[in-house]
Amino acid sequence: MILSVLDLVGVAVFAISGALAAGRKSLDLLGVVVIAVVTAVGGGTLRDVLLDRHPIFWIAHPMYIVVITAAALATVAWSRRLRPPEKSLVIADALGLALFSITGAQIAQQAGLSPVIVIMMGTMTGTAGGMMRDVLTAEIPMILRPTMELYATAAIAGIALYLGLEALGVPRDPSAVAGMAAIAALRLAAILTNLKLPVFSLPPEVGKPPPG
Amino acid sequence: MILSVLDLVGVAVFAISGALAAGRKSLDLLGVVVIAVVTAVGGGTLRDVLLDRHPIFWIAHPMYIVVITAAALATVAWSRRLRPPEKSLVIADALGLALFSITGAQIAQQAGLSPVIVIMMGTMTGTAGGMMRDVLTAEIPMILRPTMELYATAAIAGIALYLGLEALGVPRDPSAVAGMAAIAALRLAAILTNLKLPVFSLPPEVGKPPPG
Amino acid sequence: MILSVLDLVGVAVFAISGALAAGRKSLDLLGVVVIAVVTAVGGGTLRDVLLDRHPIFWIAHPMYIVVITAAALATVAWSRRLRPPEKSLVIADALGLALFSITGAQIAQQAGLSPVIVIMMGTMTGTAGGMMRDVLTAEIPMILRPTMELYATAAIAGIALYLGLEALGVPRDPSAVAGMAAIAALRLAAILTNLKLPVFSLPPEVGKPPPG
Numbered sequence: 001m002i003l004s005v006l007d008l009v010g011v012a013v014f015a016i017s018g019a020l021a022a023g024r025k026s027l028d029l030l031g032v033v034v035i036a037v038v039t040a041v042g043g044g045t046l047r048d049v050l051l052d053r054h055p056i057f058w059i060a061h062p063m064y065i066v067v068i069t070a071a072a073l074a075t076v077a078w079s080r081r082l083r084p085p086e087k088s089l090v091i092a093d094a095l096g097l098a099l100f101s102i103t104g105a106q107i108a109q110q111a112g113l114s115p116v117i118v119i120m121m122g123t124m125t126g127t128a129g130g131m132m133r134d135v136l137t138a139e140i141p142m143i144l145r146p147t148m149e150l151y152a153t154a155a156i157a158g159i160a161l162y163l164g165l166e167a168l169g170v171p172r173d174p175s176a177v178a179g180m181a182a183i184a185a186l187r188l189a190a191i192l193t194n195l196k197l198p199v200f201s202l203p204p205e206v207g208k209p210p211p212g
Numbered sequence: 213m214i215l216s217v218l219d220l221v222g223v224a225v226f227a228i229s230g231a232l233a234a235g236r237k238s239l240d241l242l243g244v245v246v247i248a249v250v251t252a253v254g255g256g257t258l259r260d261v262l263l264d265r266h267p268i269f270w271i272a273h274p275m276y277i278v279v280i281t282a283a284a285l286a287t288v289a290w291s292r293r294l295r296p297p298e299k300s301l302v303i304a305d306a307l308g309l310a311l312f313s314i315t316g317a318q319i320a321q322q323a324g325l326s327p328v329i330v331i332m333m334g335t336m337t338g339t340a341g342g343m344m345r346d347v348l349t350a351e352i353p354m355i356l357r358p359t360m361e362l363y364a365t366a367a368i369a370g371i372a373l374y375l376g377l378e379a380l381g382v383p384r385d386p387s388a389v390a391g392m393a394a395i396a397a398l399r400l401a402a403i404l405t406n407l408k409l410p411v412f413s414l415p416p417e418v419g420k421p422p423p424g
Numbered sequence: 425m426i427l428s429v430l431d432l433v434g435v436a437v438f439a440i441s442g443a444l445a446a447g448r449k450s451l452d453l454l455g456v457v458v459i460a461v462v463t464a465v466g467g468g469t470l471r472d473v474l475l476d477r478h479p480i481f482w483i484a485h486p487m488y489i490v491v492i493t494a495a496a497l498a499t500v501a502w503s504r505r506l507r508p509p510e511k512s513l514v515i516a517d518a519l520g521l522a523l524f525s526i527t528g529a530q531i532a533q534q535a536g537l538s539p540v541i542v543i544m545m546g547t548m549t550g551t552a553g554g555m556m557r558d559v560l561t562a563e564i565p566m567i568l569r570p571t572m573e574l575y576a577t578a579a580i581a582g583i584a585l586y587l588g589l590e591a592l593g594v595p596r597d598p599s600a601v602a603g604m605a606a607i608a609a610l611r612l613a614a615i616l617t618n619l620k621l622p623v624f625s626l627p628p629e630v631g632k633p634p635p636g
Contacts, residue, residue: 016631024628026625027564029622030577031565031570049473050261062538062540079626086630135347138350140350143243144239144240146240196240198241199239200240200244200291202232202236206232206235206291207228207229207232263483328486328490350562352561356458364454408452409454411452411453414450418448418508419440
């Protein structure tokens with residue numbers, strides 16, 4: 001796979017989101033770079049490890065790590081003077097989610113896996129890096145919490161659309177573009193309309209092993 | 213390996229425990245499914261990755277993911293009206309621990325590994341998913357804390373019994389059943405008698421790198 | 425690779441640091457051993473998984489697990505009466521960091537990887553176990569926080585020195601020794617002079633997805 005500009009823009013956006021999360025936790029510069037790297041490549045790495053695809057994509061193409069480090073340090077430099085362009089970042093993040101979810105799904109597809117696993121691998125490619133970012137900053141992953149508008153759900157829906165269109169005979173590339181558009185549109189529409197999944201809430205003691 | 217009913221019941225029980233943990237943290241429905249999946253397949257996945265067994269068991273058999281998702285959503289539906297059947301869940305969980313620990317140990321055994329690693333891999337198969345569940349919900353893993361009655365310890369003892377019986381010439385299947393029975397019995401006896409491992413407690417500043 | 429005494433001393437030191445962290449969180453004895461194992465072998469395991477090196481080093485050499493378990497339990501026994509020898513531990517930890525970072529880098533080098541990835545893999549080998557220890561004890565990894573004197577940074581600098589010397593024609597072994605000496609010296613000097621990386625600090629709401 002040749003690195004496309006799109007791929008590099010995608011990891012850069014995820015790197016910025018990681019760097020900002022590191023800043024909210026007041027980490028040091030190394031912490032900023034580590035969180036940025038984990039956020040940007042965590043999902044694809046997990047996918048590659050689980051599918052036994054070696055070399056892992058960023059080991060084959062170290063340019064990813066260079067771009068991520070540069071994006072993380074640029075975020076620090078920018079933030080010394082200006083607030084991050086939050087609206088643009090939200091839009092870029094939705095596009096990154098769309099891109100990585102569909103390309104991740106395609107990789108699982110090429111390995112001949114069943115639709116359930118293709119959807120899981122695609123969604124994981126798009127979202128697991130952000131979950132690792134949150135775990136490393138000692139937070140419950142944002143995308144699992146009821147304060148978050150549709151995120152992984154948008155990825156699942158878009159991948160399902162992509163697979164459905166292909167199954168109906170639509171060629172691969174237009175199906176992929178439709179899937180990506182659906183993910184980005186659903187994510188952004190969810191933010192605008194404050195659309196969230198229902199919450200599942202239990203009292204703290206329910207279902208815990210009883211005191212002996 | 214053909215999926216046995218037993219295996220599927222085992223992952224379903226672990227999925228329920230994950231779904232309940234997600235409910236205690238008030239996650240959304242996607243969070244419930246993610247935590248359920250991680251709890252149910254996390255241990256076996258770590259084992260397969262570390263032993264380089266591909267395809268990972270649930271990639272080979274996506275039915276696992278279907279059963280886990282169904283169990284997680286059924287837990288949500290059930291909990292809207294009724295409390296979870298806590299006693300039954302504790303018993304089912306002990307059986308799940310017993311099943312996964314011994315089958316995990318057998319997989320490591322078939323790879324020709326030494327007893328130390330067989331015990332570790334078996335215990336990890338039975339317990340690492342629950343540890344990942346706790347990490348994702350921003351808790352120190354329950355099974356490492358002194359409030360928990362014997363859990364991983366029961367798995368270690370049962371696997372050691374299984375290996376010991378085999379070494380003494382007892383055939384594989386009865387040895388495995390004896391090991392599983394020992395794990396479940398030890399776990400349940402520990403709950404009934406409040407049996408815990410000793411705690412190791414240090415003041416918060418001991419052994420920290422000194423301020424420079 | 426034959427296990428050297430040095431390697432075993434290195435994992436033992438990291439195991440002690442893990443056991444002490446477990447004690448500060450008042451875990452039980454199993455928790456102490458689990459945290460010690462993760463701290464000591466976590467970095468090398470991640471390296472081996474990412475580089476597809478099988479069997480993982482401690483599966484090939486279970487002696488690692490035996491030494492780690494013994495070191496963890498000895499730490500518990502010692503701490504019942506005496507405070508841990510904090511100064512000696514800090515020095516031993518710096519030597520462990522130096523050893524693992526350079527040997528980790530060499531393993532990546534032998535796989536023919538580029539300098540960026542060699543530095544990353546070496547640093548990860550030396551530091552990821554400690555990060556996993558902190559995640560399992562529900563803390564933001566110590567080495568990412570601004571309260572920590574140079575740690576991963578020392579590893580990066582020492583590996584870069586090692587690669588630079590080799591590139592200049594210095595033979596492998598003296599280059600490696602120089603790199604290790606640089607890491608340990610830099611780490612200890614940073615502690616003595618309280619040398620830290622700059623912090624990146626943002627208000628808690630910056631860059632978060634806006635409420636919909």
